[in-house]
Amino acid sequence: MSTNQTPNYNLCQWEAEDKVLRAEFNADNAKIDAGIKAVDRRVDSLSSTVAGKASTSALAGLQSVVNGQAAAIARLGNCILHYSTYIGTADYTDYTSQRTLTFPHRPVALLLMHDGEYCGLFAVQGANSVPVVVSSRSYACNCSWSGNSVTLTSSHTNLKNRTYFVAALLDAET
Numbered sequence: 001m002s003t004n005q006t007p008n009y010n011l012c013q014w015e016a017e018d019k020v021l022r023a024e025f026n027a028d029n030a031k032i033d034a035g036i037k038a039v040d041r042r043v044d045s046l047s048s049t050v051a052g053k054a055s056t057s058a059l060a061g062l063q064s065v066v067n068g069q070a071a072a073i074a075r076l077g078n079c080i081l082h083y084s085t086y087i088g089t090a091d092y093t094d095y096t097s098q099r100t101l102t103f104p105h106r107p108v109a110l111l112l113m114h115d116g117e118y119c120g121l122f123a124v125q126g127a128n129s130v131p132v133v134v135s136s137r138s139y140a141c142n143c144s145w146s147g148n149s150v151t152l153t154s155s156h157t158n159l160k161n162r163t164y165f166v167a168a169l170l171d172a173e174t
Contacts, residue, residue, distance in 0.1 A: 011031060081167065081170075086166070089158060100152075102149045103149070112165070114163060
């Protein structure tokens with residue numbers, strides 16, 4: 001009979017003078033089998049979750065479409081379609097979190113998304129360049145335009161470790 005047991009799964013640990021019993025081996029094997037099966041279930045669950053997310057190839061395909069559309073729009077007039085991504089850095093409760101996005105030309109509108117969900121549409125309104133939040137996902141967000149940059153103030157536009165997708169309409173003449 002085993003004198004000691006392992007700390008995590010209580011598997012038998014025999015001393016030299018202990019009598020080894022087949023029943024203890026069988027009990028240990030049952031514990032190991034159950035532990036491996038629990039890990040398998042967690043891996044299967046994670047695989048299902050990952051399968052529901054957009055694949056890298058789907059995002060690459062979308063990027064290719066955007067590139068093609070951006071080139072077509074650039075040939076039509078004085079605007080440029082620009083896209084980029086960033087990783088958020090703020091905690092959920094940090095409502096004063098700011099994220100400044102800088103573009104190669106002056107932005108006039110931008111669409112922001114994360115995890116396949118819409119975050120907001122931000123635009124400059126009229127000749128006086130007053131920034132407005134055209135719509136957002138029912139949370140407060142302030143934005144300010146300065147030259148080729150837009151600063152967004154809200155925890156929801158900068159959540160830690162989330163990837164944000166930005167599509168912006170830029171004024172090609174500035």
